[in-house]
Amino acid sequence: MPILEDLDDAYQKIIKDNQFNHELDYYLTHFAGRPTPLYYAKHLTEYIGGAKIYLKREDLAHLGAHKINNTVGQVLLAKHMGKKRVIAETGAGQHGVATTAAAATIGLKCDVYMGETDIQRQSLNAYRIKLIGGNVIPVRSGSKTLKDAINESLRDYIKNCQSTHYVIGSVVGPHPYPQMIRNFQKIIGEETRKQILEREKRLPDCLMACVGGGSNAIGLFHPFFNDNIRMIGVEAGGKGISTGKHAASIGAGKIGVLHGQKSFFLQDNHGQIIETHSISAGLDYPGVGPEHAYYHDIKKAEYISITDKEALKAFHLLSQLEGIIPAMESSHAIAQACRQASKMEKNEIIVVCLSGRGDKDIRMVAAEEGVTL
DSSP, X not given: OHHHHHHHHHHHHHTTOHHXXXXXXXXXXXXXXXXXXXXXXXXXXXXXXXXXXXXXXXXGSGGGBTHXXXXXXXXXXXXXXXXXXXXXXXXXSHHHHHHHHHXXXXXXXXXXXXXXXXXXXXXXXXXXXXXXXXXEEEEOSTTSSXXXXXXXXXXXXXXXXXXXXXXXXSSOSXXXXXXXXXHHHTHHHHHHHHHHHHHHSSOOSEEEEEOSSOHHHHHHHGGGTTSOOEEEXXXXXXXXXXXXXXXXXXXXXXXXXXXXXXXXXXXXXXXXXXXXXXXXXXXXXXXXOHHHHHHHHTTSSEEEEEEHHHXXXXXXXXXXXXXXXXXXXXXXXXXXXXXXXXXXXXXXXXXXXXXXXXXXXXXXXXXXXXXXX
16 A cells, blocks of 8 residues: 555656656657547448448557557656666557557666466567567466466565556556556547547547457547547457356456456456456456446446457458558457447447557467468
């Protein structure tokens, strides 16, 4: 608790500091490449035959995902706190790459915990972390995926808190992390609001994003909280909810506590966390950020699931129709957008957060389809 209280105090002070905010704006603009475009997916829209589909192109942010928005903010915070080292957990590898890159440009040492299973299925990103100067620490406990990487990161943080800051990658964990990370990611929704008003002269009818922990989704949703807009978070349905092989925490989970947060988790009758499954390493987490649990409870947002098979189909569809290869995480949101758009009128608008690009998933997709690269 003292570690978290110190972090909260430092964060609350730093966000009012002009020098910090000037530096953050500098890195987001000149290093991360913001603002990212809002792209009208004309061919996808015509193919589906319903609502207009716009893509918030976080795949065009530096290193190919929305993760850089948060890592630049947290690493800069760590530097202002006098820390010499940052650590991170990663599943799909994008957060690990983004943390390492932010640490490199800001000048801190970086260690990344990654489950052994995720290292194998996301070997490209594991190598990218090393290439940028980070140290990948394999996690061999439990399911050897994201949950276990978080466990090891928390242990390291508690042991080395004087010199180290833990850069959590999603809107999960103990306070102030969910609030802090949401605030670093809300730039997605703030830019979207400005861009859609310029393009369409009005706000969208529906916002959509994939949800594992949920940082890209809450980043898109939060700036529209007070607007009457439908919000849909898309969880990983894996092989189907009925099979038990999925990662749909809100759709099939129960309220519990894990990693310092109260939220929805996939757990057994004794409250023990059960193993998850998703074709997407970034959605393969047994819980969801507490703010999403709140959105669900107050009926501000809906949470549905998309299966591996549906996500794979959307992966190919967007690639072929728009020349944009989406991350497997984002493909879940694309699949639901196609389903939703077909039920809507042609004058209605959907904005999908395209949270990342699919380069990291190509080998995995090829293997899934029996193609040898």
